[in-house]
Amino acid sequence: MTPSYDRSSAPQPRAGLSRRTFGTVTAAVAATVAAPAVAAPAAGAAAGAAQAAEPRERPFRAARGRHSRRPNILFILGDDLGWADLSSYGSPHIRTPHLDRLARQGVRFTQAYSGSATCSPTRFSLYTGRYPGRTEGGLAEPIANKSVGLEPTHPTLASLLRDAGYRTALIGKWHCGHLPDYSPVRSGWDEFFGNFGGALEYYSKLGLGGEYDLYEGDAEYKDLRYYTRILTERAAEYVQRDHDRPWLLNLNFTTPHWPWIADGDTERSAEIVRRIKAGEPGALWHQDGGSVEKYTQMVEDLDRSIGRVLDALRGSGQEKDTLVVFASDNGGERFSYNWPLTGNKGSLQEGGIRVPTVVRWPARLDAHQVSDEPVFSPDWTATLLDVAGARPHPAHPLDGTSLAGHLLRGEELPERPLFWRVRGERALRRGEWKYYRGKDGRDRLFHLASDQREQADRASAEPALLGELRARWERIDAGLLPYPAVR
Template sequence: MPSQHSNGSTRSGSPLSRRAFTTAVATGAATAAVGAPAAAAAGTASEEVAKERPFRAARGRHSRRPNILFILGDDLGWADLSSYGAPHIRTPNLDRLGRQGVRFTDAYSGSATCSPTRFSLYTGRYPGRTEGGLAEPIADRSVGLDPTHPTLASLLRGVGYSTALIGKWHCGYLPDHSPVKSGWDEFFGNFGGALEYYSKLGLDGEYDLYEGDATYKDLRYYTRVLTERASEFVLRGHDKPWLLNLNFTTPHWPWIADGDTEASAEIVRRIKAGDGRALWHADGGSVRKYTEMVEDLDRSVGEVLKALKRSGQEEDTLVVFASDNGGERFSYNWPLSGNKSSLQEGGIRVPSVLRWPARVDGHQVSDLPVFSPDWTATLLELGGARPDPAHPLDGVSLAGYLLRDEAPKERDLFWRVRGERALRRGDWKYYRGRNGADQLFNLADDQREQADRAAAEPKRLAELRASWERTNSGLLPYPAVS
């Protein structure tokens, strides 16, 4: 029987790093193109960006092992926060979170779609290391994250953390795959890639809200339900450090904001009539509706952070906010090219902020290139957990950079999706799109990836292509498409 719920890199002395300055200029330029009310909001965000200083570790401070609150937005684009340049979206809570810690300008997801990025975050490895990570994204109920594979949660639980995942899992379905089979003590959320926000009907038309492995009946707006459950979790009387993965579905389609009950009812009608693409909501949505959903996500994060403060744990809780991939069709990605599913910057560069009051100073900006598996390696080190030697990490811990002012070693960031490939080394990015042409871009000068330097830099192109090939040779091949 379902349960019943009673009725939320630089460290130089210059005032701004090169890309932080570019972001501030882009924000100002975007502001000039909109009306007065939106311009005023964006102008305030631009002023806050201008106050940021290049990242520098606060050495010599100590604290206990942190609680970890890792929050994921779903299909949230790189510039969808006002602090990242959106002229028409107001995100005061996420902007404040960034001001209280570090805002990363060059942070990336582990892949260009939902489930492979989640594989990379949970395992700290490229999605192509595991069979389930080859799905882009998972739709087949027979594949998922192998319960025997070590995860961020299982490794932290092994050193004394309590672990919970609230929200979207999207790494496999019951009976074989579940967060509680992969290291999380608790799970409350949905298994699939999308659901209708009120009815909780998923892509297959089945009800998809669970507590543990049992269905849980709650027909309120999903973002409200997740926010409430996450707030309850952080307000508990915890007797040991904890990890909470809070995975919102907002602002993923369908384009339904809180209160849109008529739109919800129409999509439910279509689902029940057998329309297998009803949730994609291809005939719905708008920039205005998308803005409502992002601003609701911001309010929801704010509620959880208020609960964290009330709990007395704010100082010793490390909070990371990021997105699982780039934005969809209503997202504001300027000046990046591409969207979700693409390995252009707009498909993989994501807003990312980190706050840890006990150890990391606020009002900082970092242009260090990082991606999802780096967060896994970082959180394991800070939590005192060692990776499993049989499953070596592809991410690099940022703990030395964040806490000891250690200059990170230059390394490559690697991505692969069907039909596309990309690799970033320093400011340079190697990219091959679906047309099969190798391209080379200098992201310091050309975030928009329009000035192809392949002909001018053949040696560099060859080096980066060879590096991509070496990494790719160690990954599982994609299965043949039938």
């Protein structure tokens, strides 16, 4: 599959897409990586009338030129954001102009996936570039106690980039283990400001167990303002610094994860805090709260917050040389808009793992592009290491494939399987076909190009293909850690 232009200000997935490859011109990204530059990005157009310019090749730029520098990397994660929860992905009621603009300025992926169906396994897959099942902490779906986490000895995106000369920071949700044994600052990030657990109440910062969960480094930090505001301020401050070397910032919002509390909902916050302190089990899960309207407020607030960070980046003069990736950690929850996909968070159906994903790098990528190429979280790890001139650790080979050649040189990605495993479910995608086994133990086969909704089971019509994909899944699974016995 090759990228195409995106010719609308609020593009609808796979609707009327013309086909073209990325324009390319040779230039070096770093001394250790030969990554040709591409045509200059098309200028942005007014909303509702965006038209992509044809690619214009530019002269070769030597390594000392502006476009040869290694990029800063800003990787932004939403939390439980559904595939179609952005207006640029088809939401009929949520307006996300800042993320839509980001999509127009770069590449919008229509078939991008998370590394797993819940929070912490996906983060493991992004930080390590490997299947979650390769590490003990990745077997927790998600991490809910302090017994497991991302081992500090395991190489990470941050540690490998730091070894290659990058500054590294993580702002927001970690969810890869708890103190005293696990922490971002022990796994390669120079700085950490955020929460360790899977969820917290947005004002009080109380977590699932009623503990306070806002930290700077490994020390508690008191701030009782709305959490999304705090993270936005911190991220804007970071990107505006006078950095003396390229940097990586993982910006992990908790929005729009439950509890569904928008900025200003102090009465609802106080009610949930009262219930948490009274020892009510599951008070933070907010099973009796939320609404489509409240969810819409939270997603639109996330969009505005990201817009403020991107404005700060532009004001710092670093926008052109910063590679920005936006994605979600898994599919949406109860109030998400996932049409036409089936399933949601926790499931390996498309709605549980297909996520909105946008990449922008003004110095190197044309604007107004759409890619239908299937990609998933570990691919981004491989890609970012590639363009930064960092090498994976030989003892911990990556499961992802670098997209640098696809994005920067218009190369076709090799056909490879995308693999997922969660307790009770399995899935593997190869090309346009997906093998899926649900909790009922029944093997299914779907042709996603004609059946995104996974309703037409082709297992009986294509038994040989079903057996081939099942065998491929089982070969990969055989190399992973087994799940511990359920007690």
